[in-house]
Amino acid sequence: MSRPRSQTPWPLAVPAVLAAALLVVPIVGLLQQAPWSTLSERLTSPEIRDAMRVSAIVSVVAAALCLALGLPLAWVLARSSRRGIGLLRALVLLPMVLPPVVGGTALLFALGRRGLFGRWLDRVFGVTLPFTTAGAVVAATFVALPFFVTTLESALREEGIALDEAAATAGASPWSTFVHVTLPSMRSAIAAGLALSWARALGEFGATITFAGSLGGRTRTLPVETFLALEQDPESAVAISVLLLAISLGVLIGLRGRWLSR
Numbered sequence: 001m002s003r004p005r006s007q008t009p010w011p012l013a014v015p016a017v018l019a020a021a022l023l024v025v026p027i028v029g030l031l032q033q034a035p036w037s038t039l040s041e042r043l044t045s046p047e048i049r050d051a052m053r054v055s056a057i058v059s060v061v062a063a064a065l066c067l068a069l070g071l072p073l074a075w076v077l078a079r080s081s082r083r084g085i086g087l088l089r090a091l092v093l094l095p096m097v098l099p100p101v102v103g104g105t106a107l108l109f110a111l112g113r114r115g116l117f118g119r120w121l122d123r124v125f126g127v128t129l130p131f132t133t134a135g136a137v138v139a140a141t142f143v144a145l146p147f148f149v150t151t152l153e154s155a156l157r158e159e160g161i162a163l164d165e166a167a168a169t170a171g172a173s174p175w176s177t178f179v180h181v182t183l184p185s186m187r188s189a190i191a192a193g194l195a196l197s198w199a200r201a202l203g204e205f206g207a208t209i210t211f212a213g214s215l216g217g218r219t220r221t222l223p224v225e226t227f228l229a230l231e232q233d234p235e236s237a238v239a240i241s242v243l244l245l246a247i248s249l250g251v252l253i254g255l256r257g258r259w260l261s262r
Contacts, residue, residue, distance in 0.1 A: 027245065034242045035235045042239040050217045051225035051240075055202055057133065058221055062140035062201035063194050066148040069141075070193070074152030075178070079161070089153075096146045103142055104210025111138065111211075129211075136212035136219045140201035147200050148193040155189030156182075192255050199251040203244060 035042060042048065077089055095103055111118040111129045121127040129135040163185060167177040183190075205223035212219040214228060222240055229237035 030238065030241055030245065033238050035239060038235070039239050039242065042236045043243060045236070047216070048222075048225060048236065048240060051220050051222045054133065054136070054217065054219065055221040055223075058136045058140050058208075059198050059202040061137045062144050063148075063198040065137070065141045066145050066197040066201075067190070067194060070145050070148040070197070071152060071190070074149045074156060075182070077149065078153045078156035092146055092149050094146075095143050096150075100143060100204065100206025101210050104139060104207035107135075107139060107142060107207065107211040111135075131213040131215060131219060133212075133218050136208050136221065139207040139211045140204045143204050143207055144197040144201040148197040151193035151196060152186065152189055155186055159185055195251050195255055199248060202247065 073092065077085060077092070108115065108130060110116050111121070113119060113122050113128055113130065118129065121129070127134075129138055159182075163181050164177050167181045168174075172180070202221075203223055204221070205227065208219065208221055209224050209227070214220045214224045220228075222244060226237045226240045226244075229240065
């Protein structure tokens with residue numbers, strides 16, 4: 001039997017409607033200002049095409065790095081009982097609440113040519129990250145990685161360790177258990193984490209412009225191009241915003257089982 005629907009008390013309904021309006025009205029305003037008749041023409045301009053290419057490279061590589069680095073980290077956070085795990089989890093979550101420009105500043109002082117580790121990278125390997133495409137990838141990964149890790153850790157905790165213990169009882173090694181038991185059971189969570197981290201990397205602005213700058217064809221992503229276009233060509237800025245809005249909505253629809261269902 002389905003549960004009876006409860007009536008919403010008006011003291012809750014009024015602020016709920018105001019909250020929904022606060023979230024919906026700006027989107028409606030953006031769509032109302034969109035240059036629909038010239039949208040395709042604006043989105044195919046050379047500047048925006050370059051920004052699309054840079055954003056595609058940066059976001060895809062950042063998502064791949066989130067997978068390669070975040071999967072082991074999520075497993076450690078979910079399965080390890082060592083001291084300091086709570087502190088590690090807090091540090092992993094920090095970029096989610098840290099102002100992006102502060103994250104970019106931290107990256108600059110850590111990985112810049114005179115930074116804590118950047119000077120070593122430059123002297124030993126000749127690698128310079130700031131104001132390069134690789135630097136934009138690092139900035140995007142920095143802000144996107146927590147989304148992947150928290151998604152995977154949550155799924156690992158929900159899954160529990162029963163399957164791992166059963167595999168261990170059957171004689172499977174820890175690595176074999178991870179590859180043949182844990183990973184197959186986490187396919188949907190991995191896909192969700194990748195989608196979220198990719199979308200977050202695609203939309204990153206503050207850390208990118210602080211650490212990687214806005215060099216056309218190298219570090220100027222779609223959000224950076226939007227910011228620059230606001231002063232010179234507002235309609236192009238709105239066109240890019242509509243494109244990013246559509247991509248974000250597509251990610252949410254793709255994750256409807258995780259985010260859009262009750």
